[in-house]
Amino acid sequence: MFNLIEIDLLRHGKVDAPPALYGVTDAFVAAEENHKIVTKLSQFIDRSYDNSSTGHYDEIYTSPLTRCRSLAQLIGRQTKTEVKTLSTLQEMNFGLLDGVSFDELETVDLSAFPQVSQQKPWSLLEAFWQNPAQVNLPLAEPLIDFNRRIIQMWQQLLSQVVHQGVTCKNKQKKLLLVCHGGVIRMILAHILNLDWTNPSLYSTLAIANGSLTRIVISSLNSDNPLNSENLSLVESSSSASLHYQVKHIATPLIS
Amino acid sequence: MFNLIEIDLLRHGKVDAPPALYGVTDAFVAAEENHKIVTKLSQFIDRSYDNSSTGHYDEIYTSPLTRCRSLAQLIGRQTKTEVKTLSTLQEMNFGLLDGVSFDELETVDLSAFPQVSQQKPWSLLEAFWQNPAQVNLPLAEPLIDFNRRIIQMWQQLLSQVVHQGVTCKNKQKKLLLVCHGGVIRMILAHILNLDWTNPSLYSTLAIANGSLTRIVISSLNSDNPLNSENLSLVESSSSASLHYQVKHIATPLIS
Numbered sequence: 001m002f003n004l005i006e007i008d009l010l011r012h013g014k015v016d017a018p019p020a021l022y023g024v025t026d027a028f029v030a031a032e033e034n035h036k037i038v039t040k041l042s043q044f045i046d047r048s049y050d051n052s053s054t055g056h057y058d059e060i061y062t063s064p065l066t067r068c069r070s071l072a073q074l075i076g077r078q079t080k081t082e083v084k085t086l087s088t089l090q091e092m093n094f095g096l097l098d099g100v101s102f103d104e105l106e107t108v109d110l111s112a113f114p115q116v117s118q119q120k121p122w123s124l125l126e127a128f129w130q131n132p133a134q135v136n137l138p139l140a141e142p143l144i145d146f147n148r149r150i151i152q153m154w155q156q157l158l159s160q161v162v163h164q165g166v167t168c169k170n171k172q173k174k175l176l177l178v179c180h181g182g183v184i185r186m187i188l189a190h191i192l193n194l195d196w197t198n199p200s201l202y203s204t205l206a207i208a209n210g211s212l213t214r215i216v217i218s219s220l221n222s223d224n225p226l227n228s229e230n231l232s233l234v235e236s237s238s239s240a241s242l243h244y245q246v247k248h249i250a251t252p253l254i255s
Numbered sequence: 256m257f258n259l260i261e262i263d264l265l266r267h268g269k270v271d272a273p274p275a276l277y278g279v280t281d282a283f284v285a286a287e288e289n290h291k292i293v294t295k296l297s298q299f300i301d302r303s304y305d306n307s308s309t310g311h312y313d314e315i316y317t318s319p320l321t322r323c324r325s326l327a328q329l330i331g332r333q334t335k336t337e338v339k340t341l342s343t344l345q346e347m348n349f350g351l352l353d354g355v356s357f358d359e360l361e362t363v364d365l366s367a368f369p370q371v372s373q374q375k376p377w378s379l380l381e382a383f384w385q386n387p388a389q390v391n392l393p394l395a396e397p398l399i400d401f402n403r404r405i406i407q408m409w410q411q412l413l414s415q416v417v418h419q420g421v422t423c424k425n426k427q428k429k430l431l432l433v434c435h436g437g438v439i440r441m442i443l444a445h446i447l448n449l450d451w452t453n454p455s456l457y458s459t460l461a462i463a464n465g466s467l468t469r470i471v472i473s474s475l476n477s478d479n480p481l482n483s484e485n486l487s488l489v490e491s492s493s494s495a496s497l498h499y500q501v502k503h504i505a506t507p508l509i510s
Contacts (some may be wrong), residue, residue: 047510048507192456192460194450194453194455198447199448200447200448200449203498204448204498205501206500208502243459246461247505247507248504250503250504251506252303
């Protein structure tokens with residue numbers, strides 16, 4: 001059984017597409033950008049662990065969107081690690097405004113949506129970004145649904161990993177999740193017990209492209225490794241000998 | 256006037272002293288450890304800015320405690336930058352248990368303190384760490400006082416920097432604050448509008464020794480640089496054209 005599970009959350013690189021709010025709209029990242037992130041990630045791991053990063057991760061998960069999947073597959077190929085696509089790791093769906101380039105934003109017709117029909121698309125988007133829990137974008141995934149989806153994904157993933165530990169000789173498990181800014185914020189809010197409706201988490205906390213956030217779940221007592229029973233204790237924060245640690249947030253790998 | 260103020264919060268290195276809860280108790284960091292942090296900081300800045308880190312910071316502030324001051328002075332000497340000691344940057348005072356080595360913790364006499372006299376020192380310390388806003392240590396600075404001290408220090412420092420900007424030709428100002436884990440948490444809670452009584456901020460969010468947290472205050476509108484008037488807008492988060500960003504939290508410089 002594991003006594004330590006380390007989960008790295010890597011945000012995808014900057015997309016090679018017109019500036020826009022990209023949620024479920026697919027967009028590409030230039031191969032050069034992905035290669036740069038992989039090199040920097042490998043250097044970061046080497047610095048942290050004083051060893052080669054080949055095969056550092058036991059498992060790699062990715063959002064199905066190309067901007068994440070292309071990066072995850074590159075890491076997978078270089079480290080000979082299988083990459084699993086997890087549909088629930090996808091970014092929030094921003095609805096009608098999702099992927100519309102900022103230059104063309106004002107051409108979006110909001111007239112069919114009574115609640116926002118009086119607003120200009122640009123000011124609606126700004127209002128949303130200032131307070132995404134209160135402002136709903138037309139046809140978008142409500143923030144509360146996004147929150148529930150991510151927490152459920154997280155709990156299922158951990159539960160699955162802990163189950164693997166039952167038949168595994170290794171004491172440690174290292175996972176990489178290649179995903180999105182919104183997803184990383186929701187995971188952090190969950191683990192740190194923060195109010196996920198707090199606008200500052202979206203407008204003030206930056207999660208840069210290609211940045212790395214590290215979560216560690218550990219057992220402080222070697223007689224009490226991570227298992228299904230005490231996983232729920234970690235989640236409920238009621239056990240002193242097992243705990244979550246957020247080691248660092250949005251560590252920039254590329255400048 | 257400035258249109259960008261970048262503030263780096265650097266936590267001191269690991270102290271060369273028996274494991275204990277160090278607040279206002281002075282403790283040393285080995286010269287080798289400080290040199291390692293300075294080298295890694297310089298490399299980090301070079302990577303981020305593609306330039307030499309000499310003179311990167313316009314001003315360096317430090318907590319008066321030796322574990323911070325020795326590091327700040329080393330950075331100051333190497334970059335020929337004056338180091339200013341700020342007494343309000345000091346760590347929280349943990350009272351009777353401050354600096355008592357964990358090995359000797361059980362010898363502490365709590366009998367004179369009716370509210371905790373029934374507890375063992377070790378379990379009191381654990382209870383405190385799990386919930387520092389609810390559990391008061393004997394003779395310690397209450398967490399609410401510590402919170403007020405840090406917010407006041409932060410606002411005074413920003414106000415002072417913004418005033419300097421009035422007579423300064425530079426558009427950017429870069430500050431380094433060498434300080435403590437508790438101080439960095441309080442600044443983050445303030446900027447991100449988090450509940451500073453939330454136990455997870457203390458037990459789950461790690462701020463490693465020698466880690467770097469970066470805050471940026473910027474004007475999105477070049478016609479509206481940072482001045483005393485709109486500084487209060489940044490603080491009240493009511494201006495869309497001026498804002499705080501937390502760029503990264505606890506980026507590990509040394510492994």
